[in-house]
Amino acid sequence: AELYSLKERLPFEKLNGKELSYNNILDSYGSFTAVNDFQNPACAIFKHVTPCAMAIGEDICSAFEKAWSCDPLSAFGGIVALNTPCDAKIANFLSKKFIEIIIAPDFDKQALELLKKKTNLRILKWNEDIRKSRLIKSVGDEFLISDSDNIVFKDKIKAVSGELNEREEAALKFAFTCVKHIRSNAIVLTNETQTVGIGAGQMSRVDSVLMAAEKYRQYLKNNTKPEFLYLASDAFFPFEDAVIEAHKNGISNIKKLHKKPDSRYPASMRHIRFHLSNFYRRLPLNLRSTRSLIWLAKANSCS
Known part of the structure; x- marks a missing residue:
């Protein structure tokens, strides 16, 4: 090369x-x-x-x-x-x-x-910041050219249920900044300052949740369990399966109740707090990725 x-x-x-x-x-x-x-x-x-x-x-x-x-x-x-x-x-x-x-x-x-x-x-x-450079990718004898993806948030996080304090919002922004750089389908579990489980590159989002949960279990073998877990996804959840698996693997006991629980989820899960990034990533040929979801949960042990 x-x-x-x-x-x-x-x-x-x-x-x-x-x-x-x-x-x-x-x-x-x-x-x-x-x-x-x-x-x-x-x-x-x-x-x-x-x-x-x-x-x-x-x-x-x-x-x-x-x-x-x-x-x-x-x-x-x-x-x-x-x-x-x-x-x-x-x-x-x-x-x-x-x-x-x-x-x-x-x-x-x-x-x-x-x-x-x-x-x-x-x-x-x-020696220099390369984030402003244009992105060029070859496909056969052609090239895809796009502007750099330099924006993590277009505006403030939209709380779908519950309220965010400054500490929580900072933690969610950290998680979403991390997931930006993980290969899709991407799921990341974080505390306030570090990733504790990454699920990357899976063909289904639920498999990325399972991978991140397994990495989190490995993390807990040598590290203290965080008070809160933050989960970020690089795209929306089309089905409830990924949310259910996240709940099974320790995402539960949320600080504030979900104002309007989704009837698709079991009653024990209707406390999850969802937050939208309200940001679309601009891709070549005007392709647009889906809106991303992030939520806050109190950490339980993964068992």
Whole structure:
């Protein structure tokens, strides 16, 4: 594979490691785009063009530690992206792990020395924000060209049932920012600052819910159960099956009652609070994706 650019130079410098493969390039661009959607210090770990973990923190070390704890099994051989400079503490931890690539806008001197001891590790210093670039995809001998998908929310979240306080709204926005970067059908379970279960790339949305729930069960083996779970979906639920499975796997005991329970759901589930993003993603050829749903639930143990 060969990489071409419409600009005079690439947006990154390779400071160390082997040549970048086709998948390395896709994961590098995807992961650095993802972390730059957050205002807080953020870390994303990508595998096969989709995140296996995302987190934010008060500082980049906190964000990295949360991201790694989300799904350390999947993080093996992954791509780690940071939206602020990498320090020695992170570098020291990663020097003992196998990852393909570490990406950051900069690296302090000690961090670079530690990381360069792994001669095959690709170290990318990213110099510019690439989110405004147009997207070009080849299909046969043709090309699809679209504007970048830079908007997470068009306007405020619409509460279909119950009310949102500022803390809850911030958590839901974090969850929806995460799901934007996950391959459809995409479901993500989060606490307020990190993903705790990701279901990606399944042919049915209910299977993505089941995958996210299983990842959440694995997360609970080594981490404290969050007080609240937030679920985000990259599209609407056409049937009740995904909502029912989410409920079975720990999404229940909601803070406020659903004002108008949906008669399709069992009575025990009519407390789920639904919130609409009211945002359509603009795709090439004027194709439009469906409206997305997110809801808040109090965490029960997944059993």
